[in-house]
Amino acid sequence: MAESTPSDTPLTLEVFTAGLWRENPVFVMMLGLCPTLAVTNSVINSLAMGAASIFVLVCSNALVSVLRKLIPKQIRITAYIIIATFVTMVDYIIQAISLDLYNALGAFIQLIVVNCLILGRAEAYASRNSLGKTVVSALGMGLGFTFALVCLGGVRELLGASTLLGFQVFSSNYEPWVVMLLPPGGFIVLGCWLLLFNWLKQRKTTKMIAAEEAMDTTRQIETS
Amino acid sequence: MAKHQHAHPVVDLRTSPYIRRAPSVPQIMRNVVYALLPVCAFSVYLFGISALALMIVTTLACLLSEQFFCRMAGKKSTLPDFSAVITGLLLALTLPPGFPLWMGALAGIIGISMGKLLFGGIGYNVFNPALVGRAFVQAAFPVAISTWTPTLAANRFSEFIPSTLALPFMTPAPTAEWSQTVAIDGFTGATPLALMKFEGVMVRTSDLFFGTTAGSAGETSALLILLCGAYLVARNMMDWRLPAAVIAGTAICAECFYLLDPDTYPTPLFMIFSGGLMLGAVFMASDMVASPVTPWGIVLYGLLIGLLTVLIRLFGGLTEGVMYAILFANAASPLLESFTQPKVFGDQ
């Protein structure tokens, strides 16, 4: 399909950084929320989930990108099978590395398969772009995802257990906010991050508008 | 008749109706505060200065955070409408009297910011702000919030419950021993509902009615709460149907279980007068902002609160369910409203 084939834009730094911030999968695109909220009750879990996701994201997107000419689109399931393959691999590798980590992440390792982020990228990007760009973009997205997970995990671990990466931060007499480790904490912390970003963005636009208006007024004065 | 000078009034242009007669919102809120004062006073009488300090702190937290966030948003201060005072007082009344003050303040801040101002402030909140605050601290500090102390401790006016004065962010001191020492006739402050649930002991309904049992600061005297509610209803400041529906809903559900098995399940009267139900029904479920406006919606809302309260109390993991029931009903009220829109007069 000629119309849908990719824009052959060159590989730029932008491809990489987009996923980190401007198109951050969690904070901006709201994709892959389930693992984001489910496993981020500690930084270590966040990092592990991030690493696993990056691995799956990069590998599967690379494969989909390579195979994109071969796969007829009526059977998109192939893409899922590819992803599932990598996820299964990650699953066993984590089990081999540490059972405790595996237990902490629970079913969410396997649920990476259906993480909207990975499939979304596979369909939207990998199936239309060259290998190099796909890998770079997947890496950016994955890192952006990990960044978001750590943002959440940090706050939740700090307030909920008074530790960071397992190290005690506050006084031992600190009363932990249990709620932060519970489901509502996940939602609320993500909500607060989004509020913060909205607020920052808004402050920026208000300033921009103010500047623009000032200019417009001067122009009016000049013209009248 | 002698010709008049031409009258030349400045004409004001307004739209019909030109006369109105309704209490204004600040007036309503002020009266709710008045109605809450006796309940607060009784609570202070029962629990002493710890309860008083808690009320002051939560109210201040609510007021200050409301002011702060209004300022941040560049809006006119909404303090004069008094609704934040209600939130603060009611919040304190739902907390155990020895609740650490810093946690109370946190509850107030969360309640006002997350429960009210994020949604646009008064009138737009979809949950009861006081209960959002309480639900938050309940989930954050489950131990502190289920630590009850006995009523009428002898030194309650001269001494704080030890947990009250915990340093901010720090774990409060344990109160178990303190409770033992101050308790009259060895009564350690288990709430009637906990007694029912874990010990199978039923407190006499008359004790509940006059309110000398342990519990949250305000979930004590059903009689007093009813009287204060009656004042509001009489002054047309409160919709009597909301509390009535909740109480009726609870009674109906409790009666069903009671009839099934009178030995295991408590009587409807016990259900109505124990725990926070009375306070919840009269002052919290009746918060009109987060409840339906349609007549049938109000009925279903009350029934839902009653049903959930009874189910959680009888079968849930928690001893008390009023708060969760009201929050759930708040969440459900847009749906309840949507399928109970009133039928237009003359519409068959």
Place this chain on the structure above:
Amino acid sequence: MQPDSLIFIFINAFLINNFVLALFLGLCPFVGVSAKRETAFNMSLATIFVMFVSSTSAYGINLVLQYFDLQFLRLISYIAIIASAVQLVEMTMKKFTPALFRALGIYLPLITTNCAILGVALFQTFREYDFLQCVAFSLGAGAGFGLAIMLMAGLREKLELANLPNITQAAALSMILAGILSMTFMGFAGLGGGGA
């Protein structure tokens, strides 16, 4: 109540460990499709249906896997089976009940993609449910998803009429609402379990 009784399994998936609000499954559609009550309702129906289909087909394929001792292929085969089952259902619907397809069908591709569907299949396998339990579990999970998304849609529709501060638009609002709802669902903890 017995932890493996059908009713308990249903209530557990429906309220106590609500898929969306307690287990964090299916959040993308929960956030994405909860803006309107009507769409949310159709989405709930479609989800219940797809959960049922995928739960039963996963149960079937798991039997085969166990027979050949190939549990390590579980994830791959679940995904393949679920995706094709949904695609088949979708095609069948489109062909034979176009009206129903228009109402629900459009949601199908959207929900194949969500974790809640695979979650049902995986969790039932971990918990070693038998066939009836699987059915109860999938229905409970679907109903729980429906309840959560309907409540959310009602609230969001109501808040459309509010004067929201600019910073509370869209996603942030949904998250805070979900947080409060999730706190509310904590009240159901232990229902039917520990209490008595």
Place this chain on the structure above:
Amino acid sequence: MNLLRLLNRKTFPHGIHPPQYKEETHDKPTRRLAFPEQVILPLQQNIGAPSIAIVRKGQMVERGELIAIAAPDKLSVPLHASVEGTVRDITLMPTATGPKTRSSIIQTLPSSPQIPVTGEQQDYRQMSREEIIAAIRDMGMVGLGGAEFPTYAKLATSMQHDIHTVIANGCECEPFITTDFRVMLENVQNLLLGMRIVMKAVAAEKGIIAIEDNKLEVMTALQAHLPEDGSIKVEVVETKYPQGAEQMLIYSLLGVALPKGKLPASLGLEVINVATAAEIGALLPNGQGFIERTVTITGDDLENPGNYRVPIGTSLQHILDETGFVGEEAELILGGPMMGQPVAFLDTPVHKGTGAVLVLDERATPNRNVQPCIKCAMCVEACPIHLNPSALGLLAYKHRYQEMQEQFHLNNCFECGSCSFVCPSNIPLVQLFRVAKAMNRERKLQ
């Protein structure tokens, strides 16, 4: 009397109990207001096409003379000069509803007589139903209950139904107004005659004069004159707003809800205002035109509030002058405080449907802040049509007008104002609804 009140408590669900404020004019017999220097007669006083002027600038007209004939339109009625004088101009003049409309201005002859010209004497008993209706059209009669719907058109529609009862609506549920009360008290004969004429026109056997239980004097006054055969009765209903709205009144009297979108005629009923009936009774036998009416002039800062016979076309300026207005700032309202029309210009004339002129100062409407709706449901409990004003108001603020119509029955709202009256947040609900209706109408036109 009290016993009767208890036994006969006929009423409708919802509604409100505004303070009555009727003491001021309740006991004041109707007097004449001095003729103004000029009268302004809008050619269009009711829906339908404007009437067609048949006089020229500078022409002399007599009091009661026909000056405009009905346009070829079902809803148009003729117009008569309300004073003797010269036609000064036919030009655009303000009206209460907003846009200026073509009006003929008649300069009053200082010697203008009180007695209007009379036409052919007519006896309704000898006339056919069609003739009666034609005669009612020729006298330019419109409903005096406020809607100003041409009476003949209403009766003509009713001819196609089996009407069994004519209800004369004497509720006058709006605060302040005592027009209908004085008419019923002072024009007993005309009222009953008017009733009989209308009953004959629609072939109804029964007539009911409905009054609220704060007007029991009317009962006494009418008792002696009611026909022996009991064909016309007086019924008492609860004093409650908006008891006078025909849906509410029918429900109170007969216990049936008028189906939505249907006319009373579909239930075999004809509702007319008592003043309409009384004017018909007075004018039809003499073949006269409708040129003046009883108006309650009351409110704040007036030296002589009262009930007055006012020629149609008298400007508000003249009324304020004559009743001794002493204030500096005022709201001027044509009609009652719940539904009346606000007026911006002092040269706005009294028109055929104006039952009251109300002058209110700040005191009546303390200027309170508008606050967000707190969902107190008071409006829902007040709305006699059982709408959901709270939801409607919220939608209106967000300009979701179409939804208001399609899902919340906006068009069934008759703007009675009960909801605004009880709203603690002071939300201008009725105004929002009017805007919404206007926008919907505009959208439909496009």
Place this chain on the structure above:
Amino acid sequence: MISVASIVTAGIFMITLGLILAVILSIANKKLYVYEDPRIEQVNDMLPQAQCGACGEAGCRPFAEAVVTGRKNPAQCTVNSPEGNARIARFIGVTMAKQEKFVARLACAGGSHVAYKRANYQGLTTCQAASVVSGGGKGCSWGCLGLGDCAKACTFDAIYMDKFGLPIVIEDKCTACNDCVVACPKDLFSLHPVSHKLFVACKSEDQGDQAEQECEVACTACGKCVADAPQGLIAIKNNLAAIDYELNDLASRTPIERCPTGAIVWIDSKLGTTRSSRGREAKKIIRIEPLPLI
């Protein structure tokens, strides 16, 4: 130690599974085929497949369907890049033929400094709301109420309210979307090609003296412009000068020069904002404070 047996079973199992599914699906694909506009699929391919529902549809495909049937505009997909959306727009051909730029023009110049208010309106501060309250209290019942419904309605920020409470259209920003035309309860806005430079900025149908009593810049229907303009370009209708834009080619500045109130104006939008120029003989008004209420 890796067991060959399990590799073989796994391989066989997967290949069987793949075969069965592929066969079933491809059969279903043929048997259950339902015709569908192929463009839907193609548009769907161009969408980001985030299935986020932000467009208000239940996912990307429904959105593609909506785009193809014209119910939705490609731009409503917020996830896709603007270029991507432009590509879709190009693909389904929703481009418009090149047209002369239209802008919104306001037929009123009666700001608070020149037009009288006769009553003190209190209530909802929108023009729509004020206009249902006995016209809103402005002396001229055709004139602008100055509460800015049009400015609020304009999603492109092309209108701002000046210090006399009159809306000013920034022509560069105006996209001729018609929103302000709909919003104004007094129907004061209309869309004109920028080449319509001669313009009557008044809508008052009052007779001359009356009109002038209400507003100092009203058209008094004095007829001077009619006299100065080429035959037929301007006519007096309903006490107002009316321009026949069919003859727009004949228009020049001349007709405005003798207008005593300056109601007829010449608009040349080179200056960015809509600044109309009034005739030489037009009454000069230097007042800036609002006129008192009479």
Place this chain on the structure above:
Amino acid sequence: MTDTDPKQPAQQAPDLPSTWRLVSTLSIVALLSGILVVLVYEYTKPIIAENKRLAIERAIFQIFPDAKSTLAFRIEDGQVVAVDADATTGEIVHAVYDQSGQLLGVTLEAAAVGYQDEVRILYGFDPETQCIIGFKVLKTAETPGLGSKISTDPDFLANFNCLQAQVDAQHGGLCHAIKTVKHGSKQHPWEIDAISGSTITSKAIGRMLNGSGQLLLPVIVDNLQLFRDAYRSGAVDNK
């Protein structure tokens, strides 16, 4: 719908990729994935098994600090049988031996629904004293800081220094049902003193111990000799 629009192109199926291509790609991808997974699986299998064993062992050694080796058995229909590779039925129990091969005790698994979800534990039974002498939580979703205290609260753990679980004379159950009582009201050695604030989780522990104990401990006691013999027969699985 667009499919009734006459302006649209003719309503025939567009050129689908051939069935063969469909089938072949899918099969090949499936095959490759299968092989990839099986390779990883086979490679990690021993490592994971070792990890799992270590985890259980760590738990067992914490309950029986003197332990040196363990043996796994299954209890099926009241019979103790040896563990074979693929059997998935029955309850796994581990017999625990000290350095000298002396039977120290047996560990069993038990589960019940707590505050949130199922709580699963591994507990140790000392046949000498007929006591439950400690437990390890294998799986829990209880609230951190509340229900999770069952594995940290010293007062609570003190219950398990020796929680009496005496098998009754008929070997059909326990003499005294194990029961959780409210904090501070423990009176008998078979009662568990609940954690204040986590009564529900505590009760779940009591319930699961009682359930499992009533059912399995008599079997254990009946088969003590079998456990002792097993060590001697040399099948020690911890080298």
